[in-house]
Amino acid sequence: MTTPVIIVHGGAWTIPKDIVEESRDGTKKAAKAGYTVLSSGGTAIDAVQAAIRVLEDTPCFDAGTGSVLTAKREVEMDAVIMDGRTLKSGAVACVQNIKNPIELARMVMEKTSHSMLVGPGANLFAEEMGIERVPTDSLVSEEAVRELEASGHDTTGAVALDKNGNLAYGTSTGGISGKKPGRVGDSPIIGLGGYADNDVGGISCTGHGESISKVVLAHQIITAMRTGTDAQEAADKALANMASRVEGYGGVIVLSRLGDVALSYTTDNMSWAWAKEGTIHSGVNPGEDIQEPVGGYALIGYEYKI
Amino acid sequence: MTTPVIIVHGGAWTIPKDIVEESRDGTKKAAKAGYTVLSSGGTAIDAVQAAIRVLEDTPCFDAGTGSVLTAKREVEMDAVIMDGRTLKSGAVACVQNIKNPIELARMVMEKTSHSMLVGPGANLFAEEMGIERVPTDSLVSEEAVRELEASGHDTTGAVALDKNGNLAYGTSTGGISGKKPGRVGDSPIIGLGGYADNDVGGISCTGHGESISKVVLAHQIITAMRTGTDAQEAADKALANMASRVEGYGGVIVLSRLGDVALSYTTDNMSWAWAKEGTIHSGVNPGEDIQEPVGGYALIGYEYKI
Numbered sequence: 001m002t003t004p005v006i007i008v009h010g011g012a013w014t015i016p017k018d019i020v021e022e023s024r025d026g027t028k029k030a031a032k033a034g035y036t037v038l039s040s041g042g043t044a045i046d047a048v049q050a051a052i053r054v055l056e057d058t059p060c061f062d063a064g065t066g067s068v069l070t071a072k073r074e075v076e077m078d079a080v081i082m083d084g085r086t087l088k089s090g091a092v093a094c095v096q097n098i099k100n101p102i103e104l105a106r107m108v109m110e111k112t113s114h115s116m117l118v119g120p121g122a123n124l125f126a127e128e129m130g131i132e133r134v135p136t137d138s139l140v141s142e143e144a145v146r147e148l149e150a151s152g153h154d155t156t157g158a159v160a161l162d163k164n165g166n167l168a169y170g171t172s173t174g175g176i177s178g179k180k181p182g183r184v185g186d187s188p189i190i191g192l193g194g195y196a197d198n199d200v201g202g203i204s205c206t207g208h209g210e211s212i213s214k215v216v217l218a219h220q221i222i223t224a225m226r227t228g229t230d231a232q233e234a235a236d237k238a239l240a241n242m243a244s245r246v247e248g249y250g251g252v253i254v255l256s257r258l259g260d261v262a263l264s265y266t267t268d269n270m271s272w273a274w275a276k277e278g279t280i281h282s283g284v285n286p287g288e289d290i291q292e293p294v295g296g297y298a299l300i301g302y303e304y305k306i
Numbered sequence: 307m308t309t310p311v312i313i314v315h316g317g318a319w320t321i322p323k324d325i326v327e328e329s330r331d332g333t334k335k336a337a338k339a340g341y342t343v344l345s346s347g348g349t350a351i352d353a354v355q356a357a358i359r360v361l362e363d364t365p366c367f368d369a370g371t372g373s374v375l376t377a378k379r380e381v382e383m384d385a386v387i388m389d390g391r392t393l394k395s396g397a398v399a400c401v402q403n404i405k406n407p408i409e410l411a412r413m414v415m416e417k418t419s420h421s422m423l424v425g426p427g428a429n430l431f432a433e434e435m436g437i438e439r440v441p442t443d444s445l446v447s448e449e450a451v452r453e454l455e456a457s458g459h460d461t462t463g464a465v466a467l468d469k470n471g472n473l474a475y476g477t478s479t480g481g482i483s484g485k486k487p488g489r490v491g492d493s494p495i496i497g498l499g500g501y502a503d504n505d506v507g508g509i510s511c512t513g514h515g516e517s518i519s520k521v522v523l524a525h526q527i528i529t530a531m532r533t534g535t536d537a538q539e540a541a542d543k544a545l546a547n548m549a550s551r552v553e554g555y556g557g558v559i560v561l562s563r564l565g566d567v568a569l570s571y572t573t574d575n576m577s578w579a580w581a582k583e584g585t586i587h588s589g590v591n592p593g594e595d596i597q598e599p600v601g602g603y604a605l606i607g608y609e610y611k612i
Contacts (some may be wrong), residue, residue, distance in 0.1 A: 021552065025497050087521070087551070088520070089520070093424060093490070094417045094424055094425055094427065112486060113516070114485065114489045114491075114506075114516065115516045115520075116489065116490040117486060117488040117490070118400050118488045118490050119424055119425025119426060119427070119488055120426065120487065121382075121400065121425070121488015121489065122485060124486075124487055124488065125488065180418060180420060180423060180424040180430075181426065182425055182426065182427015182430065183420045183422065183423055183427065183428035184399075185421070185422070188521070189495055189497075189498070190498075190519060190520070191495075191497045191498055191519070191522035191525060192495070192497055195522070210419070210420065210421045213395070213421055213496060214393040214496070215393070216497035216501070216525045217430040219497060219522045219551075220525075220529075223525075223526075226515055246395070292496075298405070
């Protein structure tokens with residue numbers, strides 16, 4: 001029996017002062033949602049989905065509600081979920097007018113023979129699955145409108161390990177503010193923006209998508225860990241490599257298959273939280289590690305099974 | 307000064323007998339086109355583009371003209387090109403109604419700050435770039451219509467090394483026959499379906515996209531080569547790992563930074579050709595290695611600079 005653990009992030013970037021507290025609260029709430037699933041005996045994949053759903057529904061994060069706007073002032077969202085037991089994954093990219101892309105990503109994984117659906121094809125699949133269509137306006141936050149001038153980006157992600165030793169990860173994002181319509185970064189792509197393998201560990205990345213892609217960041221970390229490198233060292237080295245090789249910056253959250261927790265970022269801030277053995281850790285600024293009891297979290301009205 | 311070399315493939319699968327010769331000729335013609343660029347002092351990236359353009363224009367291959375059909379009997383194409391000197395890449399996915407997706411992929415690399423554009427956004431960018439819109443029917447071959455019942459797939463790809471030691475790779479495909487609209491596999495994604503790094507080597511993969519993605523096939527091979535494993539051994543081991551871990555089959559073409567050539571496949575056939583020092587090698591069946599002088603190839607009406 002493995003000790004369950006979940007780690008989440010709300011993006012690595014320079015977090016504006018007026019949303020620092022909302023970001024901190026949002027990541028804690030997401031970690032709690034995932035931990036509630038895990039500690040009631042749920043699976044890693046359900047915990048990841050529950051955590052990311054909270055991040056998508058929190059307007060200060062660039063995913064689901066609060067997604068940044070494209071150059072055409074539309075919302076195009078990307079999400080992925082991966083099961084470390086089977087290496088199966090599901091992803092959607094450039095999907096529009098749905099509230100929780102992570103749920104659609106999971107349906108791609110479980111209800112198709114494919115691993116990624118993009119654009120109108122992804123929306124067609126959402127219709128087939130009976131997912132409600134929501135107006136673009138309902139996904140747009142004041143912050144996202146402001147950011148269109150500032151070119152922000154802050155992907156969300158989660159990695160979980162359940163009591164049976166199964167790992168899963170997920171990532172959800174609105175991408176880069178002011179992006180060309182149709183732009184896809186690293187986020188919805190396994191190997192680049194994240195990975196999960198029960199034999200090794202799980203990862204979710206955030207930061208400059210094109211740089212993360214260039215160095216195949218997640219697989220670089222997994223490969224180092226597979227040959228015995230400690231999770232923290234693997235994360236630090238891969239981010240240093242990305243900075244020196246392509247001048248790219250970002251952050252990662254990592255769990256090893258044994259439940260070791262690592263997080264690292266080369267940006268000014270990363271909002272993160274992780275929960276294990278009844279304690280939740282969180283931080284936004286370098287060096288921060290606030291510890292509290294996890295406490296209860298009511299998954300009211302939330303069906304994490306699909 | 308490095309000895310230039312180019313290798314191409316027209317897909318790893320069970321090639322129907324009636325298109326074996328057309329496949330063999332097509333890969334040879336593509337390798338010759340790329341080799342003509344290289345031997346006249348051109349760059350690896352131009353050689354890759356020239357070779358893939360030929361593969362896209364050859365109807366027996368599942369890329370450009372000859373792309374397989376989606377479940378809705380439409381054509382949705384994916385392509386990528388990557389520069390091993392800078393690690394920059396450009397990709398398009400689910401693009402419709404253009405003749406040569408590889409050219410649009412290169413424009414994404416060179417004329418945007420992004421690395422991938424998908425769906426209608428990719429077509430919008432094609433319009434901005436002044437690329438001619440062609441009717442879907444002009445891209446559909448008789449073979450593709452027949453294959454819709456047989457569920458075929460056979461990506462095309464090329465890897466080149468130029469006299470200055472620069473590596474590049476590209477991949478172009480119509481994906482899997484009968485796919486859901488919006489489906490994207492490994493092909494247009496660096497790290498999964500291919501990779502190029504001047505420090506190590508270049509790779510293009512073909513086969514079952516979802517399996518290639520699961521094991522991050524291209525980066526697995528690059529990583530082994532980076533730590534000193536021979537190209538052929540790295541390719542063989544990674545394909546064996548994919549078969550044992552996820553029961554996935556396919557093929558790869560590889561060049562090391564020193565110009566060593568490797569190719570490997572776990573399917574019945576792979577059409578391939580490579581050219582170096584005035585000789586072209588080619589094959590379709592296991593054990594085959596036909597050698598001839600490259601001879602001339604007229605790149606008539608073809609502008610490989612963009």
